[in-house]
Amino acid sequence: MDDRKLRAEVRAFAVRTMAALGLRPRCDSWMVSHSPEFSRALAARGWVGMTMPSEYGGHDRSFLERYVVNEELLALGAPVAAHWFADRQVGPSVLRHGTEEQRRRYLPGIAAAERYFAIGMSEADSGSDLAAVRTRATEVPGGWRLSGAKIWTSHAHRAHSILVLARTDPPAERRHTGLSQFLVDLDLDGVEVRPIATMDGEHHFNEVVFHDVLLGEDALLGARGRGWEQVTAELAYERSGPERFLSTMPLLRALMREADCAGPAVGSLLAELRSVRVLSYQVAQMLDQGRVPTVRSALVKDLGTQLERRVVEVACSLAPVRPDPHSADELPRLLGEALLHNPDRTLRGGTNEILRGIVARDLVGSSAGRLVP
Amino acid sequence: MDDRKLRAEVRAFAVRTMAALGLRPRCDSWMVSHSPEFSRALAARGWVGMTMPSEYGGHDRSFLERYVVNEELLALGAPVAAHWFADRQVGPSVLRHGTEEQRRRYLPGIAAAERYFAIGMSEADSGSDLAAVRTRATEVPGGWRLSGAKIWTSHAHRAHSILVLARTDPPAERRHTGLSQFLVDLDLDGVEVRPIATMDGEHHFNEVVFHDVLLGEDALLGARGRGWEQVTAELAYERSGPERFLSTMPLLRALMREADCAGPAVGSLLAELRSVRVLSYQVAQMLDQGRVPTVRSALVKDLGTQLERRVVEVACSLAPVRPDPHSADELPRLLGEALLHNPDRTLRGGTNEILRGIVARDLVGSSAGRLVP
């Protein structure tokens, strides 16, 4: 695919728009750098909701084109957090599992970067064990009553809606049955958003508490009791993208400009970057073919997040500056920001241990013994 | 402790004796470098069976003195494999669990480096699961009948005896009950020693098969059914010694002489060497105090064998030579020898995964949360 033209357009747009908005490149920008202005300008160029059909406000583009756009944005550390989760996970889920009415209600706003979503999966006591979810949706006349609390919901205080995994029915022999997904607007009565401060000094995490929130029947996304399967399918989108290995690219670019990097440590990082990029790109190709490459996605996230961590460690060792997230200079600032996020890179989107379990069980179970293709 | 005098004596002896016997320093010498002549000369100086009482031919020295002697021998890559296993494990076990008759029968030969022992623990199908041992000792009039096979027995083809773990009684609720230890001479009828060739091209491993071998009553070491506890106590001796981090010292010494080593990679190895030495030395101190520091020993082996592996990798990266176990030059020869053993360093004496299980269960079970002691 010759994507040079698209890349050049995105690059020029992002540099210009960030400058106009006074926004600097940041590491982990897809998590921490939230700018509705930037997101809306991006959407106006057709670069949000790209793979959605035009009848819902999307642009009928391929996953590979979306991949190219996101790579360029992340490599520049562009402020994409506002629309990121809605575009990455909620859009495809609503498109796949939603009713026609739900699609019409949510997708145009997502594609216009007017409607932002938080993801309500984890709970204080569930950790990686989603089947232990205790948030409960009870059927009531005309809809559902939702009660419980979700934690680690990024930017819920700035989002319009949240996609909630809740228990609707008791578990059967398989613990994962009885879960369902709900589309919940955050301005409903009984929804409380509590900030969680993190060690980077920022507020992006929240606890979202549902105090007997009343939902209409149309809040249920997909089939009742099929929430687990729907979430699992989402993970292939969530785990394989360029945000799993490019979160620290702004730091590496600054390091290459300002430090002596012509040694084996940086060379090894570059080889890994090129390799993981190939794997991630292959996942986008598979998504275009309608496949759900769960295992390959888990591998990308495992390798990619380890790479990001190594980038930060090598930068700490080679950069002639003290990490300082508050510095006016770029290299110490990026180094400080990235270092503060190093402990959570391999936790995001399922700990790497959970990912490895997925990979191993698939490999050991398959008779071929080869990696999924 | 001022050990300089002892160190100087051992060093001078080893250099002189190796030269006289035409033996070169080798990596992993305690596994691969077998010289009865060297071992007997060492014993004549009182440096084998050091911690055993003099009434059994030993020398009433402390574990710290033994530690110092062994450090010096390993740092020089001296040929100590012949007496190593008898001195390290069998001597202390016979002293602790043996009858007076067994002590008189075996210990003087061990201390004189006239009697070498192989260790018969693993079996082809047991792996790290010693409770799955299928070698069986059946009580018969006047003694026992032993049948089964032990694998990975180092130097059994050059040893006089083997210490065998066998099942004497069916397992009870606890799978580890019903095992017992036996002292078996390798020249008995029905004992067959089959060589196992390894990828270093050497023959040190064997399979030892017992075809209904008849043993006297006095072959049982310690209490019937207590073999598991006895073996576990041995492991503290086996896992904590300087052979767990000094196996590659001859290579590192050659590397420092011949390559440019003044960089951070070697500095990091040196810091680790100094640190693990302290931990290993502390275990010897505990042994002198009569304690059995199982967990601390497991840590030494885990850290030490990882360090040895890193020494070889760093040497591969810095040495300006091709690894060649057959080279007449020292650095390529040591590099080749050490590289061929890199895959098994972290398997010897219980895989590192098993060791980590021991450490974790102890830590998590203890209320203090501090490392022993």
Place this chain on the structure above:
Amino acid sequence: MTGAVRQVVEGLLSDRPQEVPGQGWDEELGRQATDALADAGWLGVGLPEKLGGEGGDLADVIEIVDAVGSIGWPSPVADQLLISNGLLEHAGVARPSRYVVVVPALGSANADGVTVTADAVPWAPWATHLVVVSPAGERTATLSLVEPGHAHLRPGRTLPGAPFAEVRLDRAPALSTTVVGTAATDLIGFVRSLGSLSRAVQSRSALRRIQELTLQHVRMREQFGRPLSAFQAVQQHVAALAGEAAAAEAAIGQAIDGMTTAADVVDGPRLATARVRAATAAREVVRLAHQLHGAIGITREYELHRHTLALLAWRAEFGTEREHAVQLAEAAAAAPDLWSWLLDES
């Protein structure tokens, strides 16, 4: 007085919260808590009474550092006890006030006054006195006490929020000047070794505390119906963490073994080993502890992050891991025999 010291210090500090909830450490609250320690005389421990100290040896000092460190907030106590008291004892100068900050760069002192520039001096913004080392004769140096009001400070903060400052003195008046029988460059080296010692000892406290927190967490927390500690993958991480912590503990232990006061510190392979191993352990222990804790570990409401941030900052102060490793490798390469060097025989 083992154990008792720790108990008293922890008691003094536990009465004084140092954070504004959700905002992290508050410098003013931290100052009040530390003032209380200073008022009770704890900052004079390790310094002989004739120099205005409270007496006590390195073991006592370390107990105080451990007590302060186990809480995990930024604190100047380790540097006061190890750097400032170490230099004051060596020079025979009495402790002049509450927070004596040594400028770890070569100054010059003459009739016009004291001049020096130093980058990122830890806790300089809290200084009640500054100490400057300047050359005197070939084998002597002067120690000048200067009031911090004369200094130009350009302040900054480390990752966990500890204040530091670039310090510039331009012909500032000295309150007092003492001549010491050590060459000034050696004395600056000595100060940096004291700093290195301080960071090593602090790191040990933090590593211990992280191990405690992690063991508590995996014992208490359940997933899939069992405590985390029951999972093999968790056990492997716990053991790896314990191994790193034990190795760092051993490395720091051998660096201070045989010392009776901070002033006994020697810039050599033992201290460099402690710093390299502590830095490696910091990286690995932080990684593993957070992996085992999950997202709770990076929140401000849970204690782990304080130790994480401290460790990440300390490993680059008074020499980086890389610098200390190169120092070791160069020393070993220059030695006639590696093995003798490892045994400190030569």
Place this chain on the structure above:
Amino acid sequence: MTGAVRQVVEGLLSDRPQEVPGQGWDEELGRQATDALADAGWLGVGLPEKLGGEGGDLADVIEIVDAVGSIGWPSPVADQLLISNGLLEHAGVARPSRYVVVVPALGSANADGVTVTADAVPWAPWATHLVVVSPAGERTATLSLVEPGHAHLRPGRTLPGAPFAEVRLDRAPALSTTVVGTAATDLIGFVRSLGSLSRAVQSRSALRRIQELTLQHVRMREQFGRPLSAFQAVQQHVAALAGEAAAAEAAIGQAIDGMTTAADVVDGPRLATARVRAATAAREVVRLAHQLHGAIGITREYELHRHTLALLAWRAEFGTEREHAVQLAEAAAAAPDLWSWLLDES
């Protein structure tokens, strides 16, 4: 002809055991097996028929290399197909005999004959012809074919036992000389890139086979009453191994992507990436595979060790991991923009 080639080659080789039990690979048996392949024409694949080859493209060549590599014994086939045929095709020289060994060092050729010295030339002891590259004009080189009888060989063996030799030619007569329109230093660089390609492709076969062997092992083998694969600690290792193998696979894939013959090889970041990633994967995959296999893995009776030894040897041939990594870092540092360089835009 996908799949069929592999089947035929594996069939040819499986009929011919190459080891003496317990003694490892036997060079004479290996020679007989490889002769059989050569006699059947397989060493001409990838070379056009007009140059005495059998035709076929890089995909066919790789299928043969994979078939040979999955068995794991030392073999000159990869170098014959990738290095020798690659250079012959580039130069338009016909394949003269069974084992054409290219000397990867700059020679000199004149009326007196051909002179060259090269260290550790893989498979030189098997050569039926040697090829020497010498400067001609500024932008041209000569390719000389020399009978190996004229060479002084100082033979050696790699870790897995593959023969190599220091090759010295001193004014040896050339059987034929061809002028090529490429500068001689560039042509030697090209030969080294072909060698690097050969090692990358071989490594991929070995990594794949190790993964297969390891998955078989953890599925079949039981401990504590359950298959190894049921243990979480084992699963973590298996997944780490698979990740390393997949990353190396991707790296090698992007290096050969778009090539139709070995002669298309370019010495650039893609090839260096393949070698660096393959070397890292070799180290990690070997470590993990042996950890999962236990002691059986290092025995001669089990296949794993063949691939282990091969990988450990290959990673240092035609450039080490370190050299390739430095090459990458220097290229990136010299590029105006890192990101464009990563995308191969510039």
